[in-house]
Amino acid sequence: MESFPTPERGTAEPATPEPGLILPVWLAAAARAAVQGLLGEPFCPEQPLELEPGAPPRPVLVEAAAPLAAGWVLAVARADPGPEVLDLTRGQPVWAQARWLEGPGHWLELVAGEGVGVIASSGAPCLSAYARELLQRTLQPLLPPGRRLELHLVIPAGRRLAERTSNAAFGVVDGLALIGTQALVQRSAAPDQLQQALEQLRRLVASPGFAGALVLVIGENGLDLAPRLGLPPQLLLKAGNWLGPLLVAAAEAGVSQLLLFGYQGKLIKLAGGIFHTHHHLADGRSEVLTALAALEGLAGPELACLHQAATVEAALADLQATQPALAARLRARIAAAIEQRSRAYLARYGHEALAVGAVLFDRSRQLCARGPLGAPLLAELRGGGAA
Template sequence: MAKDKDRHTWREGYTTGSCAAGAAKVACLLLHGDSLPEQVEVPLPNSARLMMPIQGGESNDSVATACILKNGGDDADITHGLEIRAIVRQLSPHGIIHIRGGKGVGTVTKKGLAIDVGESAINPVPRKMINQAVREVFPEEELEIIIEVPAGEAAALRTLNPRLGIVGGISILGTSGIVRPMSEEAFKTSILPELDQAVAYGHKTIVLTPGHYGYRVATERLKVPTEAVIEMSNFVGFLLEEAAYRGIEQVILLGHIGKLIKVSGGIFHTHNRVADARSEILLAHAALAGVNFDTLAHLAEFPTTEGATLELLNLGEQNLLHHLAHLASERAQAFTIGRLSVGTIMTLLSGQPIGWDTKAREIVKEQGWVWSTEP
């Protein structure tokens, strides 16, 4: 990718989840008796719609298959160009939609992920997208949907899936359906206008969050005005500095503990290939808090911070999570040499807050937002 590319020409792409939903809808259209279209439109989680080109498809009386090529736009990763295929079979005139992975889609073998052990690694948002797309063709029929990625098993070896205990293929992912350029240069030129907009709206207090999950928690759960919530991706330090430069006074760091725990350890670029010390930071502070060795060894076996965090909650160690949030705030304030007042709220993948500091709670109440830690 050329670094001097005009920022206005950065191309968006679409997630594997969108591809799976689109392929499933096309297969349903073929099963319904329609001809193969050149493009398909699917609903996105934010109520928008996405149009994607079709790679191919075919059907007989009882089963139909369609495929879409994954397109990452200007944020292409190892899934870019992979064929995402859906096989659809109608089971009865009325019933639910059964979604499972086939060839090249991984199976979850360890706890702590968004999908239960033994299930296909098709995340909740893509499952919902597939359901919604398919119901536009078959409103009430019982269907079997199999998602395949023919080259997925080989591609997965170049991802974190083996370490996370996802075997046999890639994961079907995506929280918004759209892949937006998140290379550092593209990010810096695309995100700063959002920060400028927050300032233009008069906000001296903002929420910085790694991505779409945190954005939804902030706007839907805490009732933060949308223009005061900035998706910072992995660039925590960059956004903190730019916020301070623009006269922002208070920041809440809000996001999944797996990202924000890195800030607790003084890491301000959180991409896993830059710094992936989540387990080390968690275990170090658990040890300092007096957690016994056997429990530490047990926590070290979890492939994700989510799983280890749930175990800590089961053990009644939530104060440790509050302490980690406090550390993240202290590190962030020090990073900006005290120019910002920072609070931190750490969540699970469900959006449930599980670790926060006093400053975060004070800021939420002071701004008239909604403070709730209930499930």
């Protein structure tokens, strides 16, 4: 199989790009190299990517590119999430396979290949808005007028790696989701991630028109889902795992209303008084769920079954199937407990004026519970629409 020219032995090795980039960036770099191959250009191991609109191009390393049969070109990159980051994609090869399409249609036909997650309800590739925009910004300027592109993205180990993630809890199957709102990896358990969040908090509070409300989202899924549900993007702050310090910092910065918005299987930790939510530090979700279920009247074998479920999501889904009214009451109790524990946490630091509401979503990315303060606050922040 003929390959595109690569640097000869003895020549200077290409500079290693700065690490710390999310998975979609490495796939975009591989895709660009594949398109260059379609255009007959020599292989370039450093692909210049405009990671943010208008930003100077940054080199992202691609390992190889080669033509295949039937007009395909394959390019390979290797994910590097950066030092001191616990990320299961480290060192994993990612592939982009491209060929020209004939006839009319959209300029890009994107296909989730092996190991790339798809949305179970639609079968569509699971890409965040940032990932899609990055592909468009990277590839569309390369296409000659009238040309259309078919692009297959592949993560060879993605299906196996996805079993160690919460993708399935959000309705993503068959592989890893390509999500993220910016190019750089956010280290949710590291102190510098807290510092970044605190700096963003200060910017939000100092921005013109700030009226005292803030939405604290937990993780990329919450950050992606919140605007789709009508929450103003300018009020969103990604907390990662540092919920306790950010609650206190928000109160000290003058926030008067704060909405906690997150996945039920993560936010339930707050109902147990756990305010740093990384699983390496503390868990206790099963115990919290069982205690709250007991307070709702569940007992005996049914309570034991709830405790033995593999995840909070599975436990609540099983309860929903057999006792839907009880499941709804339990979810409401979880949301109320999150609010109560958050108020108690703030009171320990002398901040009792901050009103904290909680809104939870489930694996299907549907709202499933609102706390006593969360329900009206959600409606208010969505402009008074139905909550």
